[in-house]
Amino acid sequence: MRFWSAVVLLCVALSARAELTIEITGAGEHQIPVSLVRFAGEEQMTGQSVSSVVSNDLLRTGLFKLVDPAGKVPHEPSEIAYAEWPGVDALLIGKVRSLDGGRVEVRFRLMDMVRQTELVGLAVTAKKEQLRAIAHRVADLVYEKLTGAAGVFSTRIAYVNREGKKYRLVVADSDGFGEQTLLALNEPIMSPAWSPDGKQLAYVSFERGHAAVFVQSLATRQRIMVADFPGSNSAPTWSPDGQQLALVLTRDGISQLYLARSDGSNLRRITFSEAIDTEPNFLPDGKTLLFTSDRGGSAQIYRVPVEGGYAERLTFEGSNNFSPRVSPDGKYFVFSHFVDGVFYIAVQDFENKQMQVLTSGGWEKKPSFAPNGKLVLFATESQGRGILATVSSDGRVKQKMVAQRGDIREPIWGPFLKQ
Amino acid sequence: MKKIILGFVLVNLLAACASEPAKEEVSEPTPAPTEAAAPVAAPVEPAPTETAPVAAAEPAIPEIRSAYFPFDVDAVQESDRSAIQAHGEYLGNNPSAKVRVEGNADERGSSEYNLALGQRRANNVKKLLVLSGAKTSQIETMSFGEEKPRATGHDEASWSQNRRADIVYK
Numbered sequence: 001m002r003f004w005s006a007v008v009l010l011c012v013a014l015s016a017r018a019e020l021t022i023e024i025t026g027a028g029e030h031q032i033p034v035s036l037v038r039f040a041g042e043e044q045m046t047g048q049s050v051s052s053v054v055s056n057d058l059l060r061t062g063l064f065k066l067v068d069p070a071g072k073v074p075h076e077p078s079e080i081a082y083a084e085w086p087g088v089d090a091l092l093i094g095k096v097r098s099l100d101g102g103r104v105e106v107r108f109r110l111m112d113m114v115r116q117t118e119l120v121g122l123a124v125t126a127k128k129e130q131l132r133a134i135a136h137r138v139a140d141l142v143y144e145k146l147t148g149a150a151g152v153f154s155t156r157i158a159y160v161n162r163e164g165k166k167y168r169l170v171v172a173d174s175d176g177f178g179e180q181t182l183l184a185l186n187e188p189i190m191s192p193a194w195s196p197d198g199k200q201l202a203y204v205s206f207e208r209g210h211a212a213v214f215v216q217s218l219a220t221r222q223r224i225m226v227a228d229f230p231g232s233n234s235a236p237t238w239s240p241d242g243q244q245l246a247l248v249l250t251r252d253g254i255s256q257l258y259l260a261r262s263d264g265s266n267l268r269r270i271t272f273s274e275a276i277d278t279e280p281n282f283l284p285d286g287k288t289l290l291f292t293s294d295r296g297g298s299a300q301i302y303r304v305p306v307e308g309g310y311a312e313r314l315t316f317e318g319s320n321n322f323s324p325r326v327s328p329d330g331k332y333f334v335f336s337h338f339v340d341g342v343f344y345i346a347v348q349d350f351e352n353k354q355m356q357v358l359t360s361g362g363w364e365k366k367p368s369f370a371p372n373g374k375l376v377l378f379a380t381e382s383q384g385r386g387i388l389a390t391v392s393s394d395g396r397v398k399q400k401m402v403a404q405r406g407d408i409r410e411p412i413w414g415p416f417l418k419q
Numbered sequence: 420m421k422k423i424i425l426g427f428v429l430v431n432l433l434a435a436c437a438s439e440p441a442k443e444e445v446s447e448p449t450p451a452p453t454e455a456a457a458p459v460a461a462p463v464e465p466a467p468t469e470t471a472p473v474a475a476a477e478p479a480i481p482e483i484r485s486a487y488f489p490f491d492v493d494a495v496q497e498s499d500r501s502a503i504q505a506h507g508e509y510l511g512n513n514p515s516a517k518v519r520v521e522g523n524a525d526e527r528g529s530s531e532y533n534l535a536l537g538q539r540r541a542n543n544v545k546k547l548l549v550l551s552g553a554k555t556s557q558i559e560t561m562s563f564g565e566e567k568p569r570a571t572g573h574d575e576a577s578w579s580q581n582r583r584a585d586i587v588y589k
Contacts, residue, residue: 188563188566188567190530190531190534190564190566191530191531204534206563206566209561210561210562211534211561211562211564230559230560231538231542231560231561231562232534232535232538232561232562234531234534234535235531235534248531248535250535250538250542253542254535254538254539254542255534255535255538255539276532276535276536276539278529278531278532278534278535279529279531279532292529292531292532294491294532298491299491299528299529299532320528322528322529322531322532323529323531336529338527338528341527363526363573365529365530366529366530409530410530
C-alpha cells in the first residue's frame with residue numbers, strides 16, 4: 001500500500017475568483033520526480049500563475065512527484081547547476097512577460113536533468129485572458145514528453161449545475177475552472193453529450209414541459225431541437241463519426257433506443273423490448289452500442305449492434321449497473337455500480353469480462369473517460385452537495401473538485417480538440 | 420362512484436342488447452339507448468350515499484392526485500387503484516377535462532434510468548385512467564425522473580415521497 005502513503009492536499013486559492021477547491025488523494029506506483037521553478041515575471045502578472053496551474057495539472061494525475069526547488073531559481077538552461085538537482089528527472093523553467101495590447105508571452109523549457117538536454121521548449125503569445133489555457137498546453141507537453149501519453153489538460157468538460165430551481169448547462173476547463181454557461185433554465189437539464197469534434201453538445205432540457213433533446217453549438221450558441229415526441233426524449237449520444245445520434249424515446253410506449261441523424265431526421269428504432277432500454281453509448285467502431293436495460297429484472301449493462309438484434313448482457317455483479325461509457329481505445333467500459341445501497345465507479349474489461357471497482361463508494365454516478373483513457377470523471381457528493389471527482393483508470397489516484405455554489409451533476413469529459 | 424360506472428356500463432350493454440333486435444324496426448335504434456339509460460340508472464340512485472356527487476351539477480375533481488410506488492416498481496399499487504379510478508371516472512364524465520400525469524422516481528439509479536422509470540409509472544397510471552373511463556386524448560404523460568424531488572434527503576422517508584406519479588389537471 002505504498003502508493004496510499006502519499007496523500008496530497010491541495011487548496012487552490014485564487015482570491016476573489018476562487019471557484020473550486022481541489023483535493024487529491026493517492027499516487028501512482030512509479031512517480032516521475034519533477035521540479036517546477038516559478039516562472040520569471042509571474043510576480044508582475046495579476047491573476048493566474050502559469051507554473052502553479054501546470055503543477056496542479058501534473059499533481060492531479062498522480063504520476064508525478066513534485067520536488068521543491070528549495071530556493072533555486074534558474075530561468076534559462078545556462079543558469080542550471082545540474083549537480084544541485086539530485087533525484088530530479090525533469091525540470092520546468094520559464095518566463096512570462098506582458099506585451100502591448102493586453103497580450104502575454106510565455107517561454108518555457110523542459111529539461112532532462114539526467115542527460116542535461118532540453119526535452120521541449122516553446123514560446124507562446126496569447127491574450128492575457130488565455131493564460132490558464134497556455135498553462136494547460138504547457139502541462140500537456142510536459143505530460144506527453146514524460147509519460148508518452150497525450151495530455152488532457154487542455155480538454156474541456158461539461159456538466160449541469162443545479163442551484164435551487166435554477167439549472168445551468170456549463171462547459172469548463174478539465175480542472176473545473178473557467179466555467180461558461182451555455183444554457184440557464186428554471187427547468188431541469190440532463191445528460192450533456194459532446195460531439196466528437198468538441199464543437200457541439202447534445203442534451204436533454206425540460207423547457208418545453210417534458211424531456212426533449214437539443215443540439216447546441218458552443219461557438220455560435222445556436223441550437224436545434226432534435227426530438228420532442230410526447231412523453232420523454234432523452235439520453236442523446238453521438239456516433240464516433242459525428243453523423244448520428246443514438247437517443248431514447250417513449251413515443252412508442254416504453255423507453256427504447258433509436259438512431260437518428262444529428263439533426264433528428266431519419267429516425268429509426270433499434271431495440272424492441274418490453275423493458276426500459278436507455279443510456280446508449282457507441283463503441284469506437286461505431287457498430288455497437290452499450291446501454292442500460294432492466295429486461296433481465298434489474299438494471300444491467302448490455303450491448304447491441306447499431307442495426308439492432310441480439311442484446312448481450314455484460315454485467316452480472318451488484319444489484320444494478322448503470323450509465324456505461326466506453327474507453328477511447330474500446331477495450332473497457334466504465335459504469336456506475338450499485339450494491340447494498342451504495343454507488344461505486346467500476347470499470348470492466350470487454351475481453352476477460354473482469355470488473356474492477358475504482359472508488360470507495362458513495363453517491364457516485366455518470367462516469368466518463370478522459371480522451372486519453374487515463375482518468376475517469378464522475379459526479380459524487382461531499383457534505384450534501386453534488387461535486388465533480390476524478391479517479392485514475394487504475395483506481396490509484398482520486399481527486400475531488402468542490403464548486404463554490406450549487407450541485408454539480410451529469411458531468412462528461414469532452415474530446416481532444418483539433419489544433 | 421365505481422358502482423355508478425359499473426351501472427353505466429351495464430346500462431350501455433343492456434341498451435346495446437336491446438337495440439339489436441330493435442334494428443329490424445327501422446327508425447328506433449338511436450333514441451333507444453338513451454331512453455333505456457334513464458330508467459335503469461334509477462335503481463342505482465337509492466343505493467349508498469355515493470349518489471350525491473353525481474346529482475350535483477359540477478362534481479369536484481377527486482382529492483387524491485398522487486400514486487406512490489415501491490423501489491424500482493412501476494405497477495400501480497392496489498392501495499392507489501381506487502383513487503386513480505376516481506379520476507378516470509371523472510374524466511369520463513367530463514370529456515373536456517384534460518390531465519397531465521407526471522412520473523417521478525427516487526434518486527437510486529441513474530438520472531436516465533429514473534426518467535424512464537418515472538415515464539413508465541406515468542404510463543401505467545394513464546392505462547388505469549383509460550380503463551376507468553378516460554379517453555387517451557384527455558391524458559398526457561411525462562416524467563421528471565429524479566430531477567424534481569419533493570423531498571431531498573438520502574433516506575427512505577424522502578425516497579418514498581419521490582417515487583410518485585401525480586395527476587395534474589390543466
